[in-house]
Amino acid sequence: MRMSKLVRTGADLLYPFALIFGLYIILHGHLTPGGGFQGGAVVATGAAIVIVAWAYEDVAGMIRKATMKVQESAGLLLFIGAAALALGLGYAFFYNVLANSGSLFGLPVPFGANTGELNTAGVIPIMNIAVGIEVWGGLTIILLYLLSGLNKKEEGS
Amino acid sequence: MNGFLIEHAPALLIMLPLIGAFATPFIGRVSPRVRSAWVVLIMTLTTLTALLLASDVFLNGTQIYVFGAVTPDLTVPLDSGGIPIRIIFTVDAMSALMQVIGAITGFAVLLYSLSADRIHSGLESFYTLFLLMIAGIMGMVSTGDLFNFFVFLEILSISSAGLIAYRIDGGLAVEAALKYFVLSTIGAMVILIAIGIYYGEYNALNIAMIASRMQFTLLDKVALVLIIAALAMKCGSVPLHFWTPDAYSMAPSSITAMLVVASQASLYGLFRVVFTLYNVTLNALTVGWIIIILGVLSMVVGVTMAIPQKNVKRLMAYHAISQTGYMLLGVGVGLAVLGNQPLMDSFGYIAMEGGIFHIINHAMYKGLLFLTAGAIFFRIGTYNLNKMGGLGHSMKYTMIFFIIGALAIAGIPPFNGFASKLMIYESVFAFNPVLAVIAMVVSILTLASFVKVFHSIFMGPKLPEYETVQEAPVPMLIGMGLLAVIVILFGLFPQLVVDGLIAPAAHALTDQSGYIAAVLGGA
Amino acid sequence: MFWNLPFIAVVTLSLIGLATVVTKKNLIKIFLGINIFEAAVNLFLISLGYREGGIAPIFTSAPSTDMVMATPQALTLTSIVIGVATSALLLSFAVIIWKKYGTIDTDQIRRLRE
Amino acid sequence: MKRGLVLLTFVILAGGLLLIPALLDFGVPAFSDMDDYFLKNGQEQTAANNIVTAVVFDYRGFDTLGESVVLFTAVVGVGLMFRRMLKEEEYEDE
Numbered sequence: 001m002r003m004s005k006l007v008r009t010g011a012d013l014l015y016p017f018a019l020i021f022g023l024y025i026i027l028h029g030h031l032t033p034g035g036g037f038q039g040g041a042v043v044a045t046g047a048a049i050v051i052v053a054w055a056y057e058d059v060a061g062m063i064r065k066a067t068m069k070v071q072e073s074a075g076l077l078l079f080i081g082a083a084a085l086a087l088g089l090g091y092a093f094f095y096n097v098l099a100n101s102g103s104l105f106g107l108p109v110p111f112g113a114n115t116g117e118l119n120t121a122g123v124i125p126i127m128n129i130a131v132g133i134e135v136w137g138g139l140t141i142i143l144l145y146l147l148s149g150l151n152k153k154e155e156g157s
Numbered sequence: 158m159n160g161f162l163i164e165h166a167p168a169l170l171i172m173l174p175l176i177g178a179f180a181t182p183f184i185g186r187v188s189p190r191v192r193s194a195w196v197v198l199i200m201t202l203t204t205l206t207a208l209l210l211a212s213d214v215f216l217n218g219t220q221i222y223v224f225g226a227v228t229p230d231l232t233v234p235l236d237s238g239g240i241p242i243r244i245i246f247t248v249d250a251m252s253a254l255m256q257v258i259g260a261i262t263g264f265a266v267l268l269y270s271l272s273a274d275r276i277h278s279g280l281e282s283f284y285t286l287f288l289l290m291i292a293g294i295m296g297m298v299s300t301g302d303l304f305n306f307f308v309f310l311e312i313l314s315i316s317s318a319g320l321i322a323y324r325i326d327g328g329l330a331v332e333a334a335l336k337y338f339v340l341s342t343i344g345a346m347v348i349l350i351a352i353g354i355y356y357g358e359y360n361a362l363n364i365a366m367i368a369s370r371m372q373f374t375l376l377d378k379v380a381l382v383l384i385i386a387a388l389a390m391k392c393g394s395v396p397l398h399f400w401t402p403d404a405y406s407m408a409p410s411s412i413t414a415m416l417v418v419a420s421q422a423s424l425y426g427l428f429r430v431v432f433t434l435y436n437v438t439l440n441a442l443t444v445g446w447i448i449i450i451l452g453v454l455s456m457v458v459g460v461t462m463a464i465p466q467k468n469v470k471r472l473m474a475y476h477a478i479s480q481t482g483y484m485l486l487g488v489g490v491g492l493a494v495l496g497n498q499p500l501m502d503s504f505g506y507i508a509m510e511g512g513i514f515h516i517i518n519h520a521m522y523k524g525l526l527f528l529t530a531g532a533i534f535f536r537i538g539t540y541n542l543n544k545m546g547g548l549g550h551s552m553k554y555t556m557i558f559f560i561i562g563a564l565a566i567a568g569i570p571p572f573n574g575f576a577s578k579l580m581i582y583e584s585v586f587a588f589n590p591v592l593a594v595i596a597m598v599v600s601i602l603t604l605a606s607f608v609k610v611f612h613s614i615f616m617g618p619k620l621p622e623y624e625t626v627q628e629a630p631v632p633m634l635i636g637m638g639l640l641a642v643i644v645i646l647f648g649l650f651p652q653l654v655v656d657g658l659i660a661p662a663a664h665a666l667t668d669q670s671g672y673i674a675a676v677l678g679g680a
Numbered sequence: 681m682f683w684n685l686p687f688i689a690v691v692t693l694s695l696i697g698l699a700t701v702v703t704k705k706n707l708i709k710i711f712l713g714i715n716i717f718e719a720a721v722n723l724f725l726i727s728l729g730y731r732e733g734g735i736a737p738i739f740t741s742a743p744s745t746d747m748v749m750a751t752p753q754a755l756t757l758t759s760i761v762i763g764v765a766t767s768a769l770l771l772s773f774a775v776i777i778w779k780k781y782g783t784i785d786t787d788q789i790r791r792l793r794e
Numbered sequence: 795m796k797r798g799l800v801l802l803t804f805v806i807l808a809g810g811l812l813l814i815p816a817l818l819d820f821g822v823p824a825f826s827d828m829d830d831y832f833l834k835n836g837q838e839q840t841a842a843n844n845i846v847t848a849v850v851f852d853y854r855g856f857d858t859l860g861e862s863v864v865l866f867t868a869v870v871g872v873g874l875m876f877r878r879m880l881k882e883e884e885y886e887d888e
Contacts, residue, residue: 319871328780765868
């Protein structure tokens, strides 16, 4: 069921803001409240607004199930890969190899309150991004599936 | 290389099925053949890892894996004052035994399922969920952290629910899955409340840490009641057993065999909580009797409900409830005399060994029976006993496998069911003769029920509508044969198995201080 | 007992949730009961970690270092995501049941009988 | 019979739950050594300002993997429910 033009335009306008805000929450997960799950859920909410405003047939062209599936699995593989990085370097699974190393996300942080530096926390931002991608894909695809299931005409009882 | 594998085996055991599951949707796009090869490859690697890990555990004692530490065996950081802060896998002999059960059953079931479920759609998702189920079982039985246990329990119940509903069957399978899933969600939440109580009292989530701080206050009793209620429901014991026949009968047969293992993973959780978390601090006699009563009720109710069933898988599901009762009975008797060393030596350990031996035996013969039921369904398309008959002429191998499974479940020598039931009978008789008599009567009723089933499926003249029925395909026979061989081997050499696998597991379960020492260091 | 208000709220909410699951006949209402129960459990976990006068455990521009416990918040996060996953699967079951049976009344979803 | 069992379980659960507020004190945890360790060392060890994130992704990172897997499992399960069925799959038992 397609909603009125006003709602549709509003949803289209809102979507990029939801996307940016969600990505902000994902990226700053190690500095401010939030993280991969919360940010991914915000982005998926943006997608949900679009899905509600438009009809399923329109949305199926805009947001493809196959893309979302790939995105979800890719997020998970990135997550498990970031965790398995430590195995290759001789540490235990899930050891935070990049923290305090000086390389990517590797600035050290002294104890106490500070203003926050994005380039810290080692593999945590990478995992945040991975989980963000996964939750974004996962929640969107659940919505799409439920909608497609309701729309499909079934013969029989 | 070998050292690396053994050191990281507990992590690999979870990682392999997970990576397999994440990649299956992509690999499934290539072709069904490649997908099958991929799933078999992953499952083989997982099985090999489990066997490797188990052999190491049985030779060298408990293995520890700390996720996120510098080295996998650094359980307690030097500056933390002796508390574990990370998630720790504690694989002792009991966990290793459960891993072996899961791996072997999973491997046999996978081979069987390659041809049994070939006709269905959505197979990539099917195998993804199958691998996730394996990962859930492996995680549940190896983890040493209560919250991690809850997470794996949820992975297991969500993937099981998806697989139970897999055939849809005009909504019937979905109805069974719904029943299972509502109950298991509430159960998981109840477990989470219990975990929260432990956390609020002791500020720890590690099983060994909580065990070392355990005071057994009134709150701990509340948590114990909550956790026993939830896990007894999940393993299909009597007060809340009614999801079992529905879920077992509506799932594809290969998945039913895995559900048996899944319910045993919950049983493992129950034993782990009672023996490792509380051990002698709880009033062993009372809790032991509660578990014994649950067990006896399950045995009696299961078998009486089984006899009038018309659907062969429902019938087997009720028998599964009744066999779960034997495990609860054996281990419950062991629990009731826990802390009383002379009684423990005279019959307590034998009872526990019988109960634990029955877990592995049950997984093998019950899996085998469900697989034979699935093979029959694969050829004739019904589970209804009244419509079957005369199949012994055309499905000879299936008939032989069914006979092996049926005799094993009824406790007839020389099959493995006899070995474990004998241990349960003699030790329970020393504890309380009435219980032993009940156990024997239930066993006889089981035999009667299976003789009836055997007669109505395989005996009699060849029915005209099954004129063209053929033997089940070879991969299915291989899967069943694998389990049948184990049933016979365990039945022929029970002493070897008990000494090598079961006794270490039983002693590991009762040895709380050893478990704590393995994690926290020292004693 | 007034200082224990969060725990009293937890018990009230879980009893409401469980009673909804036991007494209601509509599948969607049962799912809502489960969700209320989940919310109660989440509230329980999060209130376990509170310490008098503590602030959120985040050091970015923090006014003090007197903080509440961090682990319960992590556990609650995990539990919330699990709750979302559970609800999604339950709802999809309800959709299939509704399509196949034409009803979501639990008294009529009883075709599975021996 | 079945209804009675459900009610019995409900009563047991309710009784257990009612004991929680009577026995557990809010705001004054008995032990807090594990969380004090996180608050004291978490920032330096993981270089993350947000200790909750440090716990979620570092100290208890494996739980988070499990949690993502739960979501993935649910997505696969939902996809399985709404798949296109083949004609020969549509049978009914009994």
